[in-house]
Amino acid sequence: MDVQRFNHRKNDHISRNTTPDNWSETTLEDDAMKIYTRSIFADQQAELYGTLSKCLPMETKIEEPFLKISMKDWKAHGDGLLEVCFKKGEDVIASCSCRRFEQYGLLCKHIYFVFKMFKVKEIPNKYVMRRWTKDVVPNALNNTSDLNVDDNDGHKKAKEVAYEIMQTGENLIGNLMRDFDHLVIVRDQIREMKEMVDELRITKPIDPKFDRYSRLIGYEKPNTDAPPTVRVPTGIRNKGRGSHKRIKSKKEQIISLKGKRSRTCSVCNTKGHDIRTCSVLKGQASVADKKGKKRRAVQLETDPGLLDEEDEEAETGEGEEEYDEVDEADDSDSEW
Structure with missing residues (x-):
């Protein structure tokens, strides 16, 4: 706020106590210099300069009590044709089809051109908006x-x-x-x-800065002499504390969002157990074993000659000793 007030006083001092350059030396520019602030005068000075280089009168029509002047603006949009309606007398009236005064409250180069054409020496009071003047805010x-x-x-x-x-x-x-x-x-x-x-000695001493700001925000200082108690807010993490955790990569973050993958059985497509412990697979094996034994029994009943030597050895138990001997021989060779 102090910076804003300083800039305001500085610009106000420049507008009130300094004189800008007057390149045209016309009465309209002198009047604008006395009325407007420095930034607004720069805008109006540019409009007055445009009356010499950008405006060209084309046609004048008389429609009592007004005059309608058509002119060409080289910098305007479109074809650049504009019309100014003007009435001269004690009560000067001027309006332009560009509508600059209606939008911004400042006269355009086209109206200034007509003012210079009909020798209007001062800006009419009705076309001076108070918000652009120097004395809109008193000093200090x-x-x-x-x-x-x-x-x-x-x-x-x-x-x-x-x-x-x-x-x-x-x-x-x-x-x-x-x-x-x-x-x-x-x-x-x-x-x-x-x-x-x-x-x-009737000058007022300057109040301390604390008292001025207190009046501005409506703060009242307590009447106690005890120092204020400042408590640390609960549930607030200190700055720079950190999370004490390892930073995960993008791949790990995506995997954690998807969740942990569990093993599924390829037979029953059930999660949580292995294929070796699948009950469906065990049931299929037991059913196949029963069907094989039953088919073998039916074949033996129809043709007893199908009982081969292996079946006889399995029944008598003679092949087990030979198998054991072969295994022992293989073991001895491997040890040697």
Whole structure:
């Protein structure tokens, strides 16, 4: 806020106490220089410059009590043809088809061109918006907010008097900038008044910055002398603490979002057990074994001659000894 106030006072001082360059030396530009702030005057100065290089009158029609002037604007959109409706007299009326004044509150180059054509020396008051003028905000406005009076009516009247004093001083300075002798006289009188006020010691001391900000936000300081108690908020992680966890890669993050994969049986397509413990597979094996034994029994009943030597050895148990001997021989060879 201090920076904004400083920039405001700086720009206000530049607008009020400095004089910009007047390249055209016309009365319209002089009037705009006295009325508008510096940035708005730069805009109007560019419009006045455009009356020389960008506007060309084409045709004039008389429709009582107005004159309609058609002109060519080289920088306008489209065909660049515009029309200005103008009435000269004590009450000057001017309007342009570009509608710049209706949009921004500032006159366009086309109206200025017509003003120069019909020798209008000053900008009419109806076409001067107060928000673009120098005196829209009195200088040092914030200093009047701390006036010490008894009631609200007195405060209001005191503020009005303060505004009037500031505006009067600014107008005096503005009018006497080119008259050095009278400007020095006014300065000496103001110095005498200031010395008188200093002798009476009625100047108000500057309040501390803390008190000014407290009044601004409505804060009231408690009447206790104890120091304030500051507690650490609960549930707040300290800055820079970290999570104490390993940073996962993108692949690990995607896998964790999908969830852990579980093993499924290829036979029954059931999750959670292996194919070796699948009950469906065991049931299929037992059924196949039963069917094979049953088929073998049926074949033996129909043809007893199918009983081969292996079946006889299995029944008598003679082949087991030979098998054991072969195994023993193989074991001895492998050890050797």
